[in-house]
Amino acid sequence: MKRRTLVLVVLLTIATAVAPLAAQEKLYPIRQGNDVRVLVNADRTAFAVDRAFQLKLSVGFPDDDKVAFIPKTRTPLILLWLRIHNVSQRPLDIDITKFTVTDDKDVKYAALSLDAAAKRILDGSGGGLGSKTLRSISLGRAGNVPPEEQMKEDIQRYSMLSGSLAAGAVREGFIYFDAPARKKFTASLVLGDLWSSALVFSTEKQR
Numbered sequence: 001m002k003r004r005t006l007v008l009v010v011l012l013t014i015a016t017a018v019a020p021l022a023a024q025e026k027l028y029p030i031r032q033g034n035d036v037r038v039l040v041n042a043d044r045t046a047f048a049v050d051r052a053f054q055l056k057l058s059v060g061f062p063d064d065d066k067v068a069f070i071p072k073t074r075t076p077l078i079l080l081w082l083r084i085h086n087v088s089q090r091p092l093d094i095d096i097t098k099f100t101v102t103d104d105k106d107v108k109y110a111a112l113s114l115d116a117a118a119k120r121i122l123d124g125s126g127g128g129l130g131s132k133t134l135r136s137i138s139l140g141r142a143g144n145v146p147p148e149e150q151m152k153e154d155i156q157r158y159s160m161l162s163g164s165l166a167a168g169a170v171r172e173g174f175i176y177f178d179a180p181a182r183k184k185f186t187a188s189l190v191l192g193d194l195w196s197s198a199l200v201f202s203t204e205k206q207r
Contacts, residue, residue, distance in 0.1 A: 027201035075124030083172035098192025117176035
């Protein structure tokens with residue numbers, strides 16, 4: 001009986017560790033207008049944008065596998081996965097500080113720096129124990145790295161970074177924004193010089 005109880009505790013701990021962010025509402029792309037350069041992918045989870053001879057990008061809500069390293073957090077966040085392919089013949093400048101989200105109450109949020117994103121996640125996670133447990137079990141790590149430091153390293157590794165992207169190269173990663181403190185909202189994403197028209201996401205799936 002004790003052995004069975006221990007197994008159940010371990011399984012519950014793993015399930016908690018890999019659960020999506022508690023305060024991260026799932027966002028769905030809402031296509032507006034008839035711009036043929038902007039499409040919604042087949043499973044309706046992300047936008048696909050094609051600027052001919054310049055860049056191709058996709059942006060949408062990440063799947064569970066991508067957010068597995070992040071502990072559950074009570075901090076309201078908008079978390080999106082961005083992939084950029086430079087199809088031009090020259091370097092492409094990526095400047096995350098120009099990325100913004102505007103909600104349906106016309107409140108604008110600037111993209112969070114990696115340090116700011118890490119702080120918000122940790123402040124709402126109760127210490128990140130779930131993330132440490134997940135790493136120790138599923139990644140085979142010894143668990144001797146302080147969980148806060150390890151999570152900051154993970155955020156650095158898996159986030160979109162500013163800087164020059166070489167011709168033909170691909171870069172992908174998370175982008176982070178503060179979110180409205182409510183369950184239902186829309187978010188209009190502008191990606192600076194990469195794509196200046198709003199890409200609209202909603203917590204309610206389009207029919």
